[in-house]
Amino acid sequence: MGSNFHTIPVVTASGGFQLLPPRVLVADDDRYLAAMARQTLEDDGITVEVVANGDEALRTADWFRPDVIVLDTMMPIVDGIAALERLRRHEQHQDTPVLMLTSLRTVSDIKRAMASGASGYLTKPFRPDEFLKRVRWLMESPASADPASSGNALVLDT
Numbered sequence: 001m002g003s004n005f006h007t008i009p010v011v012t013a014s015g016g017f018q019l020l021p022p023r024v025l026v027a028d029d030d031r032y033l034a035a036m037a038r039q040t041l042e043d044d045g046i047t048v049e050v051v052a053n054g055d056e057a058l059r060t061a062d063w064f065r066p067d068v069i070v071l072d073t074m075m076p077i078v079d080g081i082a083a084l085e086r087l088r089r090h091e092q093h094q095d096t097p098v099l100m101l102t103s104l105r106t107v108s109d110i111k112r113a114m115a116s117g118a119s120g121y122l123t124k125p126f127r128p129d130e131f132l133k134r135v136r137w138l139m140e141s142p143a144s145a146d147p148a149s150s151g152n153a154l155v156l157d158t
Helices: 031-042 054-066 080-089 107-115 128-140
Strands: 008-011 017-020 024-027 046-051 069-073 098-102 119-124
Touching: 024 031, 024 054, 031 046, 031 080, 031 128, 054 069, 054 080, 069 080, 069 128, 080 098, 080 107, 098 107, 098 128, 107 119, 119 128
Parallel strands: 024 046, 024 069, 069 098, 098 119
Antiparallel strands: 008 017
């Protein structure tokens, strides 16, 4: 399945241009779910980097420069909410869309994530097609758009 969202033009060594596929950083300590997320995105032509905790996500975001970041809430070392809050304080990542992908389902969990700067929220277990749809929507949405005002900010898969 081909993607129809933006690519990044870069200058090649010969002086020409090449379009790079979009990039998504996935941070989840559940190797099975991280692998499912990777496969779903890669099958759509997206370049994916997977890490297992929030600390690795923060370090990887700096060099990988993802178009979208997917964070699990409960991870070792630095949890997803703490990583999200740090990303929002970093100029390079303050506008990068962040999808929380988590098993936490309470209204207070969702409110906490959104108040910390999440662009979307999807609960585990997730359907791969819904996950891909959410990531695509975040890539295609302008950075200045307030996802909460669009009515599309929250996706709960029950």
